[in-house]
Amino acid sequence: MSNIGSYEDRLKNFAWSIAEDELDYKSGEIINIGWYCSDRICQKGKADKIALYYEGFEGNEKKFTFNDVRLASNTIGAFLKNLGLKNEDRVCLFMDRIPELYFAFLGVLKIGAVVQPLFSAFGDESLFVRLDNAQTRAIITQNKHLSKIRKIREKLPNLEFIIVVDQVRTKKTENREIGFSLEDTPPVEKFTIFPTKAESPSVLHYTSGTTGQPKGVKHVHYSLISQYLTTKWVLDLRDDDIYWCTADPGWVTGTSYGIIGPWSLGVTQCVLDSGFSAPAWYKFIEKYKVTMWYSAPTAIRSLMKAGDEVVKNYNLSSLRHLASVGEPLNSEAVIWSERIFGKQFHDTFWQTETGSIMITNYPGMKIKPGSMGKPFPGITGAIVDSKTFEPILETGKVGLIAFKPGWPAMMRTYWNNNEKYREKFVNGWYLSGDKATIDSDGYFWFIGRDDDVINTAGHLVSPFEVESALLEHPAVGESAVVAKPDEVNMEVVKAFITLKPGFTASSDLELEIMNFIRKKLSSLAMPQEIEYMDNLPKTRSGKIMRRVLHAREWGEEIGDISTLEND
Amino acid sequence: MDEKNLIEMKDLVLNYIIKEYIDEDEEKITYDTALISSGYVDSFSMVSLLVFLENKFKIKIPSSKATPEAFNTVNKIVDLVNQYIK
Numbered sequence: 001m002s003n004i005g006s007y008e009d010r011l012k013n014f015a016w017s018i019a020e021d022e023l024d025y026k027s028g029e030i031i032n033i034g035w036y037c038s039d040r041i042c043q044k045g046k047a048d049k050i051a052l053y054y055e056g057f058e059g060n061e062k063k064f065t066f067n068d069v070r071l072a073s074n075t076i077g078a079f080l081k082n083l084g085l086k087n088e089d090r091v092c093l094f095m096d097r098i099p100e101l102y103f104a105f106l107g108v109l110k111i112g113a114v115v116q117p118l119f120s121a122f123g124d125e126s127l128f129v130r131l132d133n134a135q136t137r138a139i140i141t142q143n144k145h146l147s148k149i150r151k152i153r154e155k156l157p158n159l160e161f162i163i164v165v166d167q168v169r170t171k172k173t174e175n176r177e178i179g180f181s182l183e184d185t186p187p188v189e190k191f192t193i194f195p196t197k198a199e200s201p202s203v204l205h206y207t208s209g210t211t212g213q214p215k216g217v218k219h220v221h222y223s224l225i226s227q228y229l230t231t232k233w234v235l236d237l238r239d240d241d242i243y244w245c246t247a248d249p250g251w252v253t254g255t256s257y258g259i260i261g262p263w264s265l266g267v268t269q270c271v272l273d274s275g276f277s278a279p280a281w282y283k284f285i286e287k288y289k290v291t292m293w294y295s296a297p298t299a300i301r302s303l304m305k306a307g308d309e310v311v312k313n314y315n316l317s318s319l320r321h322l323a324s325v326g327e328p329l330n331s332e333a334v335i336w337s338e339r340i341f342g343k344q345f346h347d348t349f350w351q352t353e354t355g356s357i358m359i360t361n362y363p364g365m366k367i368k369p370g371s372m373g374k375p376f377p378g379i380t381g382a383i384v385d386s387k388t389f390e391p392i393l394e395t396g397k398v399g400l401i402a403f404k405p406g407w408p409a410m411m412r413t414y415w416n417n418n419e420k421y422r423e424k425f426v427n428g429w430y431l432s433g434d435k436a437t438i439d440s441d442g443y444f445w446f447i448g449r450d451d452d453v454i455n456t457a458g459h460l461v462s463p464f465e466v467e468s469a470l471l472e473h474p475a476v477g478e479s480a481v482v483a484k485p486d487e488v489n490m491e492v493v494k495a496f497i498t499l500k501p502g503f504t505a506s507s508d509l510e511l512e513i514m515n516f517i518r519k520k521l522s523s524l525a526m527p528q529e530i531e532y533m534d535n536l537p538k539t540r541s542g543k544i545m546r547r548v549l550h551a552r553e554w555g556e557e558i559g560d561i562s563t564l565e566n567d
Numbered sequence: 568m569d570e571k572n573l574i575e576m577k578d579l580v581l582n583y584i585i586k587e588y589i590d591e592d593e594e595k596i597t598y599d600t601a602l603i604s605s606g607y608v609d610s611f612s613m614v615s616l617l618v619f620l621e622n623k624f625k626i627k628i629p630s631s632k633a634t635p636e637a638f639n640t641v642n643k644i645v646d647l648v649n650q651y652i653k
Contacts, residue, residue: 057605096606121609275606277635302610457611492611507622514615515587523611 002363004233007374014377016408019229023264030195031221033202034077034109037263038070039193050268053242053288054099057274062099066266069103072182074191076100076107079180083161085138087112087194088201092131092139093249094118094149097273100165100182101249104140105259109202109221112194116204116216119250120145125469125520128152129213130206131159134415140180142166150174198222204415205252207352208453208462216415217352223256224264226356226409230376231261234348236321236363237292243269244285245294251459252352253325256409257294278306282314289318296326298457300333300345301488311340321363323348326458327490328446331370347372349401349446351432353424355409359401359444372436372444380404382429383438386450389427395440398447402429452546454483456491461525463493463546469520470495473513475503480536482550484529495527496536496549505532573645580648581641583619588612598642603635613638620644626651 004010025031041051047067054062064072085091091108093115095101101117108115116134118127120142127148131139138161141149149162153176162177196202202221206214231237235257243262247253262269270288274280276299285293322337322345329347337345346361349372359381361373375381382391383399392399405425414421424431435447454461463481470479477498484494497513499505510530518526537548551558577598585596588608602608608616617633620626628651637647 057601273606275603275608275635276610277604277639280604507618511615511618511622514618518612518615523609526611526615528611528614 002233003236003238004362004364007362007365007377010233010377016225016229016378019225019408023224023228025225027198029197031198031224032109032112032193032196033221033224033260033264034073034106035193036224037106037260038066038073041066041263041266042070044266046266049266051263052099052102053268053270055270055272055274055284056098064099066263069106069263071187071189072099072103073106073110074188075182075185076104076180077110077191077193078188079163079185080107080113080138081111083138083178085111085113085161087196089113089138090116090134090136090204092116092118092134092136094120094122094127094139094141094145095165096120096142096144097248097271098142098165099271100140102259102271103182104165105249105255106263109196110191110193112196112200114201114204114218115255116206117249117251117255118206119248119522121524122148122250122522123518123520124148124151126214126465126522126525128155130216131156133206133213134204134216137161138163140165146177196221199412201412203255205255205352207252208460208465209420209451211462211464212420214462214465215417215420217252217355217411218413218415219355219409220412223355223409224260226407227256227260228264230357231257231265234346234357234360234362234376235261235292235294235323237262237265237267239266241267241291241320242288242318243267243292243294244272244288244290245269246272246281246296246299247294247325252355253294253296253458256356257325276302278303278310279313282311282316285316285319286314291318291320292323293319293321294323294325295345296458297324297329297333298327298489300324300329300337304333304336305488308340316341319343322346323360325350325357327455328372329370334367334369344369349373349434349444353411353430354403354407354432355411356407358403358407368439368441368443370445371439372446374442374444375403379407381444383436383444384427384429384431389429389431392438396437398435398437400450401432401434401436401444403432404428405430452482452550454481454491454493456483456486456493456524457489459524461493465521466493466495466517466525466527469517469525470497470513472520473516475499475509476513478536478544480544480546480549481527482546482553484553486528492528493525494529494531494553496531496533498533498536576648577641577645579623580620580644583623584608584616584641587615587619598645599640601639602641603639608638610635616644620648624648624652 051066051069052064135158140163203219245258324345325348348360350358384402466481467479477500480496483491486492537545
């Protein structure tokens with residue numbers, strides 16, 4: 001029997017107080033995610049239970065109990081507090097998936113400060129705009145990422161502390177840099193946790209939109225309620241599970257379900273800090289006897305591409321439940337996983353803004369391969385008309401995926417951009433920006449984005465951000481960036497550019513521009529293909545018509561081009 | 568290909584990878600250092616590495632051959648490139 005039991009019964013009898021009661025939380029009282037994920041689990045008698053199995057790419061293995069997690073997060077919290085950091089200060093985590101990242105996440109929350117996790121592969125420009133926007137006071141990082149921070153720190157007057165966790169390897173600390181070694185710091189047994197309340201800010205994740213700079217999505221400690229219950233009912237985590245979430249905590253899946261969900265339930269999880277390879281992943285599952293695996297369609301398609309033979313070398317019989325997130329899970333992947341693992345991947349749909357799973361396939365529920373599933377109990381989901389914003393009752397008709405606001409993990413605002421936040425709510429609905437249909441059984445079917453944002457391997461990339469960065473390259477005159485279909489990553493970034501006078505198109509220049517974007521933004525944002533154009537399609541008013549280029553890439557009808565400028 | 572040319576080729580690839588993908592403070596990058604499985608070069612960055620190899624050696628490597636396994640070390644990359652050099 002799964003944790004959720006009967007989906008229909010849960011729908012009838014649902015209240016978020018189910019999670020509040022299980023977490024012993026009462027409205028108006030203190031709620032601190034850092035405490036819930038460590039101290040509380042120890043108090044429940046699981047202090048000696050393994051919280052984390054960690055494996056680095058060099059075969060470096062470590063394991064930590066919940067008591068270790070409690071002490072480590074206390075120690076980091078105390079260190080930050082001694083520096084003068086306080087509640088609501090923004091503290092950025094800019095690290096690979098090393099244990100300190102997970103402990104610092106809880107340590108920052110314990111002092112009441114706001115965690116700002118950022119993907120460690122971000123280039124200096126991507127890092128700068130996010131730190132600048134959040135007016136971040138401290139960043140916790142590794143020696144290997146220090147050079148990117150050194151490039152931008154002079155432009156960041158609010159950034160007072162650059163904390164380097166592997167200081168031993170640091171050649172020399174410079175301006176504002178402080179070394180901190182968890183192993184060399186005496187563990188702090190008793191630490192007074194800041195009394196955060198339900199609406200106290202907790203996590204600030206950045207996400208990309210079609211226009212403008214990335215937006216900081218502000219979450220609060222009360223998000224725990226949704227994250228706890230969805231982890232329990234959707235991911236079906238149980239006390240004896242070994243859980244593997246393959247997401248990086250630089251993104252929301254890696255925090256909501258890579259830290260908060262499993263640890264608030266007191267479940268053991270494992271982390272593999274290395275690049276993707278099918279044999280390495282299968283070996284990891286076999287070695288740690290992973291029972292619940294939460295991954296992404298891109299990874300699943302990469303495993304499919306690696307072939308069926310490689311699976312036969314490993315014993316994967318420990319796997320009990322599989323789920324996927326980040327992009328639509330294609331039906332072939334669901335069918336493949338059933339054939340290979342004897343289990344179907346369960347698609348889950350949610351966003352940085354929603355903070356927790358919204359539409360999904362539940363354990364025990366019939367999966368229609370390719371479908372997103374049904375809304376989580378307590379979530380009112382609908383497909384609304386893109387003009388009237390009224391729910392579409394007709395099955396099979398495309399509309400916008402929308403939710404009635406008010407679930408615990410819903411974002412509370414975009415940092416310093418309340419106007420953009422308000423635009424997300426129309427006619428009493430939160431608009432996700434994604435399109436779908438509903439079938440006669442109430443299953444949602446994903447269609448695509450309602451905007452130009454590129455979803456590559458489950459990560460959103462803003463075409464605007466890439467176009468702007470391209471224009472900073474001395475050779476680029478104009479730029480337009482669109483999604484290009486990709487067998488594994490679903491979409492990848494493709495750039496169309498015109499060159500300034502004096503520059504000649506060549507594949508060497510293409511490589512130079514690719515690397516320019518990779519270092520400035522990130523490898524995700526790097527165009528996988530650059531096409532040189534004499535002119536870009538524009539409206540008569542001079543606006544570049546991305547949709548013409550997008551349609552060309554996807555083999556779609558170009559649509560109305562009456563406003564297209566004549567050459 | 569004689570030993571001297573092979574070493575030159577490996578050094579060329581190695582130096583490019585160090586220059587483009589690996590932080591200046593990183594040490595001990597050799598012909599056998601795991602590049603992809605270590606996370607030094609991610610799957611997205613592999614595309615730019617492929618473009619470099621194709622430009623530099625005037626070859627075309629089919630995308631089906633440009634796998635994480637084939638790109639995992641300098642030795643493997645050079646083996647792959649040599650299959651396409653006429």
